[in-house]
Amino acid sequence: MKILVCVKRVIDYNVKIRVKSDKTGVEKDNVKMSMNPFDEIAVEEAVKMKENEIAKEIVVVSIGTEACKETIRSGLAMGADRGIHINSDEDLEPLNISKILMKIVENEKPDIVLMGKQAIDDDSNQTGQMLAALSGFSQATFASKVEKVDSFLNVTREIDGGLETLKLSLPCIITTDLRLNEPRYASLPNIMKARQKKIDSIDVSTLGLDLSPRLSVIEVNDPPERKAGIMVKDIDELMEKLTNEAKVI
Amino acid sequence: MKILIVAEHDNKDLKPSTLSCITAAKQIDTNIELLILGFNCDAVIQNASKISGLKKIKFINNEDFKHQIAEDLTQPIMNIVKDAKYTHVMSPSGTFGKNLLPRISALLDVQQISDITQVIDHETFERPIYAGNAMLKVKSTDKIKVVTVRGTCFEQALLDGNVDVEEIKFTTNNSEKVKFLKHELSESDRPELTSAKIVISGGRGMQNGDNFKLLEGIADKLGAAVGASRAAVDAGFVPNDWQVGQTGKIVAPDLYIAVGISGAIQHIAGIKDSKFIVAINKDEEAPIFNFSDYGLVGDLFEVLPKLEEKL
Incomplete structure (x- = not known):
């Protein structure tokens, strides 16, 4: 079986986000970038499937600037076999990303497509579902457990109120949630080995897609601030405040 | 303008987030219809028929909708949206809406706007990005706007109306690709986290x-x-x-x-x-x-x- 893992390069989750003073976006210059943490979980799941001899080959794809190759490399260092980099200098919306991925799916014919449930930059949570609709592949979002049973995958999903388990026929698309696994750290020898692995580069303009944006950014603002309130000395004072001042109990 | 809201429910109860979604829709236009896709969900329909400010409820009763599998819900929604010329398709942004609406959006070839916290006008919305560390105001140029709504940011619509209910017939070619196996839902008498006072x-x-x-x-x-x-x-x-x-x-x-x-x-x-x-x-x-x-x-x-x- 072949697994395609889609990864996005995003501002590292530890970086404090700063909104630009002209309100056009957030500051990305000289900011540490990393693989989207949910996508890292997707790579880990693919590597585990390969270790368990469910999958033969893992292909990592990323869409964006030249720097995305670095993100692909970190997936290769975790254990993926080869990479595909779709070169684009534009910030692409999820619909356009899913159209590009559809082209890759047509070429690569994977049995399983894995990706994070959302990217931690725009928090859209759309790409996997869009790709599933466009490709007709079975869909399981927010996966917290994936098990192969005969020629099917049983996927447990984190939904509001608990868990749901679906039986998917292949090919399928699975988006990963936090509790699916804990991604490994790449070892130094594996980082060295990853340098030898192949990354194909494709320029987005050669795909013949209309990728014009559908949304226009009006402005980006800081969230409204919450001011620190007061400290109370004991439960009696807290109860008094909640009853008489806040009037919430 | 004409707005379709896809109801979130479990065949027994209409989720309160659906009521919040309706309030958000009212800030766009008053021409709002609610779509309920379910199986033996009379209680949901009856409850929904009391929502104030709705023009109509459309429902399809079909066994294939019992577990609200995204694949099975996609086609009927597409049929209805295309037939009735909606300008907006909306749903609450819980795991139900997150799982389903991007499919509709992709098939309509429009770019969804996820998890809105504010309606600025019929095509402009505010939503959080970077885990709420920045707020984005964004305008859609698509003909149909597909939007999911953060329930906690809008009051729940009141239940003092009387809405017309229309049944729509739909014979499914239910997806053989995905089968429901089981639910493990937390049992509790306490209110739901997202709607508790x-x-x-x-x-x-x-x-x-x-x-x-x-x-x-x-x-x-x-x-x-x-x-x-x-x-x-x-x-x-x-x-x-x-x-x-x-x-x-x-x-x-x-x-x-x-x-x-x-x-x-x-x-x-x-x-x-x-x-x-x-x-x-x-x-x-x-x-x-x-x-x-x-x-x-x-x-x-x-x-x-x-x-x-x-x-």
Whole structure:
């Protein structure tokens, strides 16, 4: 079986986000970038499937600037076999990303497509579902457990109120949630080995897609601030405040 | 303009988030229809027919909709949207809407706007990005706007109306690709986290799952929901659907009580729309105090029993 893992390069989750003073976006210059943490979980799941001899080959794809190759490399260092980099200098919306991925799916014919449930930059949570609709592949979002049973995958999903388990026929698309696994750290020898692995580069303009944006950014603002309130000395004072001042109990 | 709202329900109850979604829709236009896709969901339809401000309810009763599998719901929604020329398709942004609406959006060839917190006008919306660390105002140029709505940011529509109900016939070619196996849903008499008026949450400071009983006693007296920080969930104290925060549930109750929670940015992002926040923590330097209206420094094992006694 072949697994395609889609990864996005995003501002590292530890970086404090700063909104630009002209309100056009957030500051990305000289900011540490990393693989989207949910996508890292997707790579880990693919590597585990390969270790368990469910999958033969893992292909990592990323869409964006030249720097995305670095993100692909970190997936290769975790254990993926080869990479595909779709070169684009534009910030692409999820619909356009899913159209590009559809082209890759047509070429690569994977049995399983894995990706994070959302990217931690725009928090859209759309790409996997869009790709599933466009490709007709079975869909399981927010996966917290994936098990192969005969020629099917049983996927447990984190939904509001608990868990749901679906039986998917292949090919399928699975988006990963936090509790699916804990991604490994790449070892130094594996980082060295990853340098030898192949990354194909494709320029987005050669795909013949209309990728014009559908949304226009009006402005980006800081969230409204919450001011620190007061400290109370004991439960009696807290109860008094909640009853008489806040009037919430 | 004409708005279609896809109802979130479990064939028994209409989820309150659907009522919030309707309020958001009313800020766009008054021509609003609700679509209920379910199986033997008469109670849901009856309840929905009392929603004030709806033009019409359309429903399809079909066994294939029993488990609300995204594949099975996609085609009927596409048929209805195409036939009736809607300008907006909306749903609450819980896991139901998140799972389903991007499919509709892709098939309509439009770019969805996820998890809106504010309606600016019929084509402009505000939504959080970077885990709520920035707010994006964005305008859609698509003919049909597909939008999911953050329930906690809009009041629930009132139930004092009388809406016409229309049944639509639909014979499915149900998806053989995906089969439902099972649900493991948390059973609880307490209100749901996202719609509770009061929420009390515990963090790593609770030390273990048993100690959450201290919170549950208080919750029962207050009629509150019980939540937890990601640290407490990851430590295995409580199930993951208790998690409050950017990657868990976003809550906005009248009163949020954070116990033994330090106040990581992820957690704050999930509670900052609460009307009043109370923090109880033994570490007076804990960041949660910078976001709380009332802070109490103290050992939770002494404070909680006293609080329960006072209620």
